[in-house]
Amino acid sequence: MSTAPTALAEPRSRARPATADRRTRLRWGRRTPLWLLLPAAAVMLPLFAYPIYQLGLLSVLDFRQAQVSGGEPTRFVGADNYLTLLRDGKFWSVLLATVGFAAACVAATLAVGAALAILLTRVSRWPGRVLSFAAMAAWAAPAITGSTVWMFLFDANLGLVNQVLGLDGYNWTYHRYSTFALVGAAVVWHSFPFVMVTLYAGIRAIPGQVLEAAALDGASHWRSFRQIVVPMIRPLLVIVTIQSIIWDFKVFTQIYVMTSGGGIAGQNLTLNVYAYQQAFAASEYGLGSAIGVVMMLILLLVTLLYLRALRRGGEPL
């Protein structure tokens, strides 16, 4: 949630007279940008760039408990960790589950968020405010407390949901798909507000005259929606879709907390949690890093698509 409106809080880059630009720059001094960037670089290089490099390095090493605390020498094993993964049925099933889970969450988030954004443009003042406030509350709630309250609501005996539905003692976290559905519901609850708020802002930003002109020309609501509103917010739609893909692919806290670290016999593992468990629970640090690299590559691909979408949307970089 924290990285919400990345692309959106971005005002225009203003064209300015070249002479003024040069004058200011002379006063500022040519090295100034370097000095200004120095603190950020001092944080980012050791704590961000270096760990990424280390992750790649660990993924080609034989690195387990014996090497970590037993003093055994680390050994370069090349692609061995990756080959282990390719031959590991568990890895493929986790990968498939991750993609499926993320896809379902993204689809549900977008459907709910977009429907409510449209609804918001049609309601009176107070219902609109109430809905915005409720969405903000869901958005702001920390992932971990969101998880705990959803767990309580769906508790086998004491949960309100089972008591209302008369499912006494039914445990939602026993079966793989009902667990994923429950976690997914908590994830969507937490992430639809971003989609709703962004798309609503996009729809509101469409000049009223355009829609009025269309209405005067005899266009129906539905027609002006399809032929004016949708094309005008398409860039935003692409951005929220990709953002959602990135977030839902990385869901960690909800899975970890609600399924106690991946569910019964790891049936609810996703790549993120699997990498973490391989490293910190099974002490297979090399293997865990290899899973991390695979994730990183998948997300890099999505990010490239995101950058392309931003450029198309006219984002000045």
Place this chain on the structure above:
Amino acid sequence: MTTTSWWRRAADLTATVVALVTVFPIYWMLLSALKPAGEIQSLSQKPWTLAPTLDNFRRVLGAEGFARYLANSLLVALVVVVLSGLVAFLAAVALSRFHFRFRSTILVMVLVAQMVPIEALTIPLFFLVRDVGTVVPQVGLNTLGSLVLVHLAFTLPFAVWMLRGFVAAIPEELEEAAMLDGASRSTVLWRILFPLVAPGLAATSVFSFIVAWNDFLFARTFIISATDNQTLPMALLVFFKPDENDWGGIMAASVLMTVPVLVFFTLVQKRLVSGLGGAVKE
């Protein structure tokens, strides 16, 4: 009744129902935190309580170390907010006021950094923190310093990206005028630009605060044995027990953890939404 007003009423009704459903889990959290133990254990939960009590909160705050974990969480989050705001402000000025080589490259990197699966980086970061800790014990494993450092790194890209927009929106003529009047660089930076991006800093601070406050992963990974340095998310898990979860305690602890974020969020909500709308209009 005309069809338009009928539609409007249906829309209002739907919005209200959706709002109630959306806010319900939070209501339930608050309600359950206030319920006496007997009602929590009940096999027929009621959506209200006639005997609200602060027992759960008393138990949670009286639990060993909980107040301390709360203070730890607060300390880490506030230090991260201040440091991240300052560092991001400087970088944002560089990236929005100056045109230099690699500027676009740095911007793309700032964007890409936000997509990196942080969870995967816990593995190398764990070893990094462990090794650095042998030289500088203040930021080694089991310290709050290590949490501050990683959160600083993970809040910066977003903070820089967001602040860049706010800096760019300040008219450049202001600095030019000040410089012509003989103001020094640091005067321009701290006396002119800094106060003007204050609204942006407020919005950015909330996000940094939330990232640091909500963190579960690094607290779980780095703070292994020093229970004194635990933060709230881990303290919350204490109330989960294998035989029977203490739901009253869990809900009270959850409320204590949710409320600060909700307050912060509500404070900047307007600015956030109008910022979004404004940016989209451009």
